Amino acid sequence: MGRKKHTAEEIVAKLRQVDVLISQGRKVAEAIRSIEVTEVTYYRWRSEYGGLKGDQVERLKSLETENQRLRRAISDLTLEKLILKEAASGNF
Structure with a gap:
């Protein structure tokens, strides 16, 4: 199958x-x-x-998608912050 x-x-x-x-x-x-x-x-x-119910499932999926997008944005910003902090301290 x-x-x-x-x-x-x-x-x-x-x-x-x-x-x-x-x-x-x-x-x-x-x-x-x-x-x-x-x-x-x-x-x-x-x-x-x-x-x-059907409408609740659609809302759940849209919230999961938004949550995933926000997590990705936070991780990108955190990475950029760490890179800038390292560059500012002169450890490159």
């Missing part, structure tokens, strides 16, 4: 589908197999996207 990159919306939909199947009396393993992912993937998704 090939790897597939699921979107956040697809993941939330599949998690809801599993919840519905479990509430109908199916076993967890059967419900997970019906959405065609492994148990490890299901539990990883559940821990990350557990109680989120």
Whole structure:
């Protein structure tokens, strides 16, 4: 089976589908197999996207992207600061 990159919306939909199947009396393993992912993937998704709705997932992803961009900017500025401090002290 090939790897597939699921979107956040697809993941939330599949998690809801599993919840519905479990509430109908199916076993967890059967419900997970019906959405065609492994148990490890299901539990990883559940821990990350557990109680989120579609709009909350979009907001989470945008915040993660912004956080990554800000971290990169901070690391660049810190590196520049260290280079300037070393150059100013004459240790080059």
